[in-house]
Amino acid sequence: MEPILDIRGLTKTYSGGLKALDAVDLEVRRGEIFALLGPNGAGKTTLIGAVCGMVRPTSGSIRAFGLDLKSDWREIRQRIGLVPQELGFDIFDTVDRQIRYSRGLFGRASDDGRITEILRSLQLLDKRHDQIRKLSGGMKRRVLIAKALSHDPDLLFLDEPTAGVDVELRRDMWRLIDQLRDQGVTIILTTHYIEEAEEMADRVGIIDKGRILLVDDKDAIMARLGRTEARFVLERPQQSIPEALQSYHVSLHDEGKVLVYRGGDGMGKGKAEIAAIARILIEHGIIFSALDQKESSLEDIFVELMEEQAAG
Amino acid sequence: MINLRGTWAIYKQEVSRAWRAIFGTIVSPVLTTSLYFVVFGSAIGGQMQAVGGVNYGAFIVPGLLMLTLLSESTSNASFGIYMPRFTGSIYELLSAPVGVAETLIGFVGAAATKSLILAAIILATATIFVDYSIAHPILAVCYIMLVAASFSLLGFILGIWAEGFEKLQMIPMLVLMPLTFLGGTFYSIDMLDEPWRSVALFNPIVYLVNGLRWTFYGSSDVNILVSAGSTVAFLVICIGVIAVIFKTGWRLRS
Numbered sequence A: 001m002e003p004i005l006d007i008r009g010l011t012k013t014y015s016g017g018l019k020a021l022d023a024v025d026l027e028v029r030r031g032e033i034f035a036l037l038g039p040n041g042a043g044k045t046t047l048i049g050a051v052c053g054m055v056r057p058t059s060g061s062i063r064a065f066g067l068d069l070k071s072d073w074r075e076i077r078q079r080i081g082l083v084p085q086e087l088g089f090d091i092f093d094t095v096d097r098q099i100r101y102s103r104g105l106f107g108r109a110s111d112d113g114r115i116t117e118i119l120r121s122l123q124l125l126d127k128r129h130d131q132i133r134k135l136s137g138g139m140k141r142r143v144l145i146a147k148a149l150s151h152d153p154d155l156l157f158l159d160e161p162t163a164g165v166d167v168e169l170r171r172d173m174w175r176l177i178d179q180l181r182d183q184g185v186t187i188i189l190t191t192h193y194i195e196e197a198e199e200m201a202d203r204v205g206i207i208d209k210g211r212i213l214l215v216d217d218k219d220a221i222m223a224r225l226g227r228t229e230a231r232f233v234l235e236r237p238q239q240s241i242p243e244a245l246q247s248y249h250v251s252l253h254d255e256g257k258v259l260v261y262r263g264g265d266g267m268g269k270g271k272a273e274i275a276a277i278a279r280i281l282i283e284h285g286i287i288f289s290a291l292d293q294k295e296s297s298l299e300d301i302f303v304e305l306m307e308e309q310a311a312g
Numbered sequence B: 001m002i003n004l005r006g007t008w009a010i011y012k013q014e015v016s017r018a019w020r021a022i023f024g025t026i027v028s029p030v031l032t033t034s035l036y037f038v039v040f041g042s043a044i045g046g047q048m049q050a051v052g053g054v055n056y057g058a059f060i061v062p063g064l065l066m067l068t069l070l071s072e073s074t075s076n077a078s079f080g081i082y083m084p085r086f087t088g089s090i091y092e093l094l095s096a097p098v099g100v101a102e103t104l105i106g107f108v109g110a111a112a113t114k115s116l117i118l119a120a121i122i123l124a125t126a127t128i129f130v131d132y133s134i135a136h137p138i139l140a141v142c143y144i145m146l147v148a149a150s151f152s153l154l155g156f157i158l159g160i161w162a163e164g165f166e167k168l169q170m171i172p173m174l175v176l177m178p179l180t181f182l183g184g185t186f187y188s189i190d191m192l193d194e195p196w197r198s199v200a201l202f203n204p205i206v207y208l209v210n211g212l213r214w215t216f217y218g219s220s221d222v223n224i225l226v227s228a229g230s231t232v233a234f235l236v237i238c239i240g241v242i243a244v245i246f247k248t249g250w251r252l253r254s
Helices: A044-052 A073-078 A095-105 A112-121 A137-149 A167-182 A194-200 A218-225 A269-283 A298-310 B004-020 B022-043 B056-087 B090-095 B100-129 B137-161 B165-181 B196-200 B204-217 B224-248
Strands: A005-013 A019-028 A033-037 A059-064 A080-083 A155-159 A186-191 A203-208 A211-217 A228-234 A250-253 A258-263 A288-295
Touching (some): A019 A044, A019 A203, A073 A080, A095 A112, A095 A137, A137 A155, A167 A194, A211 A218, A258 A269, B056 B100, B056 B137, B056 B204, B100 B224, B204 B224
Parallel strands (some): A033 A186
Antiparallel strands (some): A228 A288
């Protein structure tokens, strides 16, 4: 199936010489939630800006919905929604008017029913006639989302949608994103919160210094790069690793008092191996008084990749 | 295909913004201009000689109208485009399926509309203080619309150029207002001695004020065709500059 967004060799060099995007290739599939992860200044917002029209690419091509952005920008933009990172709107205007404005701007006819529906889904219905300046930070962010949804986009960009919002709103946003996916909207979100990507995304892309380091299904990344770690605290220090454990990724620490296992694939293999190690220890009369087990998260994988990248 | 709904959305939003700030956009300029009519039209005007057969109070009506038109058209349009840049909401305009034509018609159309409403109120208010007539009413309306559109375009350019509120006010306050005062608002340039009369001919506002004055009283210090032609040329130049701004993304897209 043709990707909903197809970026080839996208490069952006700012006038000061900073290369924010360096020959980025990226395909986003129809109907998926794609999380773009990267540290500050990695190029996430520039990439979104290039697709949405705020940034002029230096070179490369962008195709969306099978159309070329250079020649078919009107058709493409009509079908894209953007929730920016910064809160930006006329704060003296009312919620209702701002959403109507957004819908009209994107060429859609006024539709009271649809606007009410959007307001209700974002719990803004009772605030519709309020001035935006009177809303809390979380409510203002909801208004931004309502504006982006006002023209029923097929592709929605969420640039750090939960940055600086409270836990409750973050959970609400996740629910909303899920609902949108169910409605067939393709979502591209950038985030600092790896937990968010882990929770929501079907596929993950990692970007740093303007280059895409990795793009894959979240589960595939976890399977390929995920690890399980277990620490067996031994009652009696061991001088060496028993022969029967040699085939496992284990090592002794703290003068032989702790046996550490690091292995698995992030998909259950690690847990099975830990159980096997525990069994072998007991069979060999090696008593352990405590066992700590931890699955590596997407965050661990991300940090590891960043460290590898930094090390060159 | 042109996004007419997008154009209408921008236009409606801008007009609504002006309505919300009615004191600044309508009440304040009407009050200021009315004070000019009271002081220069009624109080002092009665003591002044007629200028070119027109009594002084009536003579200054087109000039004062032009003064308000220029400053309000410029500042309305410059604020209109500068505010989204300032608040960050420009992202929506840049990511929307609207091109230069829709954006210009929306913003400049709204700014010009506000100026036309203002002009109508000022002309109505002027009747309270001075006795004046309009010799060519249709041409007067056309000329007012032309000037309002031209200076709204100028304001739009200023709103993109400005990087702060200070710069936004710089051209209207430091250039347009002095040139308008010296451009024959309160006097005919024929009343000036040489070399000041010749110097005054280099002031473009002289042509605008006289163009409008001709539509009111049928007489002008300068050739009316030069007035109309230069205003149209100014409008075309502004559109050209804006087209280049949108093409290059200057101050709009990074």
